[in-house]
Amino acid sequence: MADKPAAEVAVDTDLVRRLLAAQHADLAGPPLRLVASGWDNVIYRLGDDLAVRLPRRAAAADLIEHEQRWLPELARRLPVAVPVPVRRGVPGLGYPWAWTVTRWRPGTTAAEVPAGERRAQAEPLAAVVAALHRPAPPDAPHNPVRGVPLAARRDAVIGRLTSGLVPQADRAAALWTELSATPAWAGPALWLHGDLHPANLVVADGGLAAVLDFGDLTAGDPATDLAAAWLTFDATGRERFVRALGHAYDAATWRRARAWALALATALLAHSDDAPVLRAVGDHALREVLAG
Known part of the structure; x- marks a missing residue:
């Protein structure tokens, strides 16, 4: 790694x-x-x-x-x-x-909480996403690896999948090929957190207390942030998260979100040998993405 x-x-x-x-x-x-x-x-x-x-x-x-x-x-x-x-x-x-x-935000990161116990954060996180995902101004930060068309991430994802560092790489590669063919986002560039995964969510007293690390803040395809559905939740929590967002996003956006979750999972698995919490997030996300 x-x-x-x-x-x-x-x-x-x-x-x-x-x-x-x-x-x-x-x-x-x-x-x-x-x-x-x-x-x-x-x-x-x-x-x-x-x-x-x-x-x-x-x-x-x-x-x-x-x-x-x-x-x-x-x-x-x-x-x-x-x-x-x-x-x-x-x-x-x-x-x-x-x-x-x-x-300083007291609490613990959601990454340190079992996935089944994160389900209670589905609706609060959906509320954060809904409030954030508004059209961004032209001078919003540019980020070359977040919010961009999936085609722009192909080489990086394939490189990680052929590195020997990602489990079930053949299944993941086939799924990436399928999902990354989804039409690109055609709407306005929306504000994005850019790195919305459980290690950047603080929970306290059973609730979502804070969202941290906006360093990847940018504007673009909301599917990047919606990848949190697989990075953070199990199937039950994911269903609650999707339901809480209602009809704000179409089926193509959710397909791209699953592709983004796969891309981010490969990054966490390939580059987190010194960060076991992030490695665990990558393991969880890959399992959830492959399961659907």
């Missing part, structure tokens, strides 16, 4: 503390604790109520800026909490990119 990309800038507690002291001195005192270091970002918990999110490589730098620009506007119409910046950081002290302070 592919290794996680190396950090292009060393981010540690001392650097984060010094950035806070230099730019937001009133936030420099509370304890700092590293809670995540993913492919793109490092996240520190700041005291009890805040989090600091910093890109660890150049490819993620624009993603933070997209969140800073658009989340304050989008959050006003979304029915759950999202990581709206509380403070914005700028390059400094040798650190080259923008960074963000946001609210």
